Amino acid sequence: MPEGHTLHRLARLHKRRYGGAPVEVSSPQGRFADEASILDGQVLKSAEAYGKHLFHDYGPQGIVHIHLGLYGTFTEAEQPVTDPVGQVRLRIVGRTHWTDLRGPTRCELLTRGEIDAIKARLGPDPLRRDAKPGLAFARISRSRTSLAALLMDQSVLAGVGNVYRAEVLFRHGIAPMVPGTALDEAVWKDIWADLVALMRDGVKKGRIDTVAPEHLPEVTGRAPRQDRHGGEVYVYRRAGQPCLVCGTPVAHKELAGRNLYWCPACQPA
Structure with missing residues (x-):
């Protein structure tokens, strides 16, 4: 989608x-x-x-x-x-x-x-200037549901899908099954700012890129990603492949009918 x-x-x-x-x-x-x-x-x-x-x-x-x-x-x-x-x-x-x-x-x-x-019925959209991220945090901080599920809930946060969900959690070192009640507000503000920047870049380029410059193929010598979704990402659709940061195989499970990806070492429970 x-x-x-x-x-x-x-x-x-x-x-x-x-x-x-x-x-x-x-x-x-x-x-x-x-x-x-x-x-x-x-x-x-x-x-x-x-x-x-x-x-x-x-x-x-x-x-x-x-x-x-x-x-x-x-x-x-x-x-x-x-x-x-x-x-x-x-x-x-x-x-x-x-x-x-x-x-x-x-x-x-x-x-x-x-x-x-x-x-x-929708939560705040990181790409809209009228967005109020505090409304999303208010819902997240009251919920025992996992952050991975909450970030995909369009009534909590609008526009974020499977790719941005997996990648922003990796970029902030957060285990996907951590409950919303455990999220610190300062960390949420960092996540929101990151989503705004990543999604604006996606609007500009027409693809999702989440990898830092030091982890790009031309720097590390690895082969560029080959995937119909395009873009360089850390964990999305990379199950079993080595993490670009630590080398640990990327983990995968199904959550609420959608595929979830994360690095067990970089995102410890």
């Missing part, structure tokens, strides 16, 4: 390419056809992301709420427009570019009040 930086990149891209001008909106698949007919020819006022949610604001006509889920993808292209390929839920055509959305978990036209209700 795409993490928060991907949705913020999409929001910036769509705002730049389609914002402020009328756009053609259609649903070649047909599942969004009624809503698309309302929006077709309207001006896209703005696009923004909150956590893993994307919002296209068409003013009085409503706001399109998109959640990509596990299988949703956008494909972007320059004009001219070509025939749809596959099950295209939503197509947007602007002056110079067009984009197709396939396979989202959510693609729905909502009112501003309904959008506000979605945002109210």
Whole structure:
């Protein structure tokens, strides 16, 4: 599932390419056809992301709420427009570019009040300037649930997924199964600042890089990471491989249906 930086990149891209001008909106698949007919020819006022949610604001006509889920993808292209390929839920055509959305978990036209209700259910997003990290700490510090699970709970912290979860815990030497009640507020502030920096870098680069300069392949002589997710990381999807810092095999377990990775030596229980 795409993490928060991907949705913020999409929001910036769509705002730049389609914002402020009328756009053609259609649903070649047909599942969004009624809503698309309302929006077709309207001006896209703005696009923004909150956590893993994307919002296209068409003013009085409503706001399109998109959640990509596990299988949703956008494909972007320059004009001219070509025939749809596959099950295209939503197509947007602007002056110079067009984009197709396939396979989202959510693609729905909502009112501003309904959008506000979605945002109210989410924790603070490290990529938003209006974020209040203290709200996340208040929930974490009252919970006996593991930090690994809490960091993935979108009602606690919005936008952080499996990669950022594993990597930020490693970078701060925290065992993933430590309960939220054991987290010191000063450490939380460091974690939050780190997430802000890492995720902003992800927005800029379009990939997740978490490895310090001294541990990069060109410095240590190791082979660059080969993975469809891209980016240089310490533990994510490196189960059984040596830790880049201490050489201990990276550990792995399943937690709440998701894969969890950590270094038992660098993140002692």
